[in-house]
Amino acid sequence: MSKRSIIISGGELDEALTLSVLNDKEDRCVIGVDRGVEFLYYHQIMPDYIVGDFDSTKEEIRDYYKNETNVPVREYNPVKDASDTEIAIRLAMTLGSREMLILGATGGRVDHLWANVQSLMIPFKAGIDAKILDSQNMITIIGDGETYIRRDEAFGTYFSVFPFGEDVFGFNISGAKYPLKNHTLTPYNSLCVSNQIAEDSDEAVISFMSGKVILMETRDKEE
Structure with a gap:
């Protein structure tokens, strides 16, 4: 199976950014999540899997994938113990992905955003590189050792670091x-x-x- 998963979740999706990510078709698996499936449907991009409780997805779109395609549909009861995005992350891990890019995980309700950020810990613990991406932010979790942010590769002008639930000792930032x-x-x-x-x-x-720590590379809308 693909070593790289692109998860299209149900938050805000920047059309140009999302299409640019999906345009790279090399060694990828596309997982549509709940309302994120609608973006794929309207842009005629066939996902490899779709997951969710589909409480915010149009019924005719859900039925299209279930009845008129061979796309595996993992449908869950809305009363469940994990978010749709977390379910997609765990599916990607089961499929053997070593890299994950999650779009549509931001925007709208802050509780959904924070649940998605916390869910990054699941692939992190498994040694998988996972990032949340939107037009202004790239969010990931990093552990001890050295992490480089190179000017010619940086996502944006700024970077911010937040300790994730525990003290972080011997913390250094250089070249900043x-x-x-x-x-x-x-x-x-x-x-x-x-x-x-x-x-x-x-x-x-x-x-x-x-x-x-949570590392956020960010930029203003004007960039």
Whole structure:
């Protein structure tokens, strides 16, 4: 099975961005999630799987995939113990994906957004590279060691780091406008919001001894 999964969830989808991601057809598996299936349907992109409780999907679109295509449909009762996006993440892992890109995971209700961000921990624990992407944000989880944000590869102007549920020891940022050295990040600390690569540097380096953090690379709408 494909080593790369593209998950199209039911939040806000930037048409140009989503189509550009889906245009790369090499070694991919496309999973439509609940209302995200409508985007695929209207753009005539056939998914490899669709999942969800389909409580926000038009009935005729759901029935089209169930009755007129060979696409596997994983339908769940709305009363369930996991979000539709989490179910899609676990399906992608079952299919052997080593990389996941999740679109439509942001916008609208903040509780849905936060559930999706927390769900990134599931592939992270399995050693799988998973990112949430929209037109202004790229969100992932990183662990100890070194992470490089290179100017010529950066998603946007800014990057922010948030400790994820535990103290992060020996935390360092170098090559950035706001460097840190051997700092202890505590949960709910907003110290590392809106940093940038330093003007005289080609890259910023994030490193720490233990723990895990949420890394957000962001840009303004004008970029």
